[in-house]
Amino acid sequence: MIRALDRRAAIALLGAGSLGACVSASAAPRRRPLGVLEMTVTKALQEDYAGTLRKLAGMGYTHLGMSLAGNRPGEVFALGPKERAALVREAGMQVGVARYGFAGGFREQAEQAVEIGASILAYTAAPVFFRGAKFGQTTRAAFDKWLPELGKMAETARELGLTLVYHNHWWDFKPLDGETPLEIIARTYPPSLVGFEIDLAWAWLGGADPFTVVSTYGPRVRSLHLKDVDPSRGKDMIKQLVEPGAGRLDYATLLPKLDKITDAIGYVEVDQPDDGMAAAASAARFLLAVRAGEA
Template identity: 30%
Template sequence: MAARRCGCQRVGRCLGSTVCGAACPTSSPASILAPMTPMAEQALTAGRRRFLATLAAVAAASGVGARAAPAATRLTRIGVQLYTVRDLLQRDFEGTLARLAAIGFREVEFLGYYGRSPQAVRAALDTAGLDAPSAQVPIEAARTDWPRVLEAAHLTGHKYLVVGWLPEQERGTLDGYRAAADLFNRAGEQARSAGIRFAYHNHDFEFARMEGRIPYDVLLERCDPRHVAFEMDLYWITKGGQDPLAYFARWPGRFPMVHAKDSAGPPAHRMVEVGAGIIPWRAIFARREQAGIQHCFVEHDQPADPLASVRASYAYLRHLEF
């Protein structure tokens, strides 16, 4: 009686009876060395063709192949800058955090602790199931109280401390921006030694040309990437007349955080919820790896209804495919 053909013969290579469990004619030295009959060769060739045809069909059905489009990606962790809900936090701190978590937010960025200690803030975050990877601080904190601020950041669980505003008297010249960059480098080096990253958040004034230069470019050039990151506010850079995608390409990896709020367009650039304006969100997040984006915080500076505003922005970003 002829031995049963094992499945591995169909691809022209036998792995032996220990794999297929059948009496395999090619598992012995004699059968390996013996010449194949014309009929057997035809059967093997036909089997190979059937296998390859099946493999091609499976690949086509599953989208596998050199020309297959990559699977769409969505944001999985979306945060909110708490400045948007500042009035609600003043009235009900713990309850507001809980409502943000119920919307679907997993991260928040602080701008002040609303009279609470770092330990109390951390406890409220834990109760709500939220993380706070970032907090914005005034520039004076980096000058006068930096060790205490770094300690508070550790207690609360922040990974980033962000200077969110450069005072007007310090940005009248490019030398003012250079001095700010030097301060950022010093503060960033101290922060890095403490296991925290320093970052700077832009508005639109950094993009107004001065002495033939864009001040934001001066900051990027002078700040040491080892010590200073940048939190790009996508609304303000748009209002400032610049393209965030161009900055991602020119300064890759420098923007681990972004603020997401939209612009209704020129000339007034009225602030609107994410997805209701002109900012190309799909293109921006398609470049997230180039930019270095790790955290996205939705925001609206003056919302008519803060919770409705952040809920709308969250819903848009949560379903955005890129």
């Protein structure tokens, strides 16, 4: 599509977001971005970061969701975020959502996110859900006490030109004295300050309908996590998580509906895959086929 235009003109139009208006109606539709998280393919990235990125790009992935926290002994990757981001671009992909790591300071990591070219910084979970008597449970008082911390982090992110998004788990759909954690956050902070990264599988495991969740929060939803649930893998929720198309969520129906209501980029995430690259390849084939109307 772009080859038919002068290169400089195409770049200018892309920057203005107006390319679609200048292409004939008979042209092929713009391909939706598709992301994948480092977590899904950690082992392969550890063995050959640059080579794995080229393989992911060949599968059809356009964005990589990256973890932060610098380059300290004991971290997952030998390369720091800046070095990894350079390799992402060399592979023809883009740096996607950056993920805050609880091992480091928030401002430090927010500055790292800016340095690698990210525009969205994801906060994985409210720590109060890990501190209670039972994992995934807390009290309304504890959540309310933590909530101002989220606001302070969001203000820091905005100061640096980032959007902070809160990532949901199953517990974020369980009421705390009548309101769910997501409802409390949405009521407390405007979408311009705190966005959401909706994990569709965790929403489903929390008893919520993924499409309804995304519809409800609308423009606040800035990112999606695409994974599936296979209850036959045992009672452990983490072990039930599989790639899209391999579980109970009807992505063949769900994804086209989501594409109509949100521009948020979806990132394939499988928390503990048996074979991360196989899961990434399977997910890409399935999701691209769904979007092409072939699934």
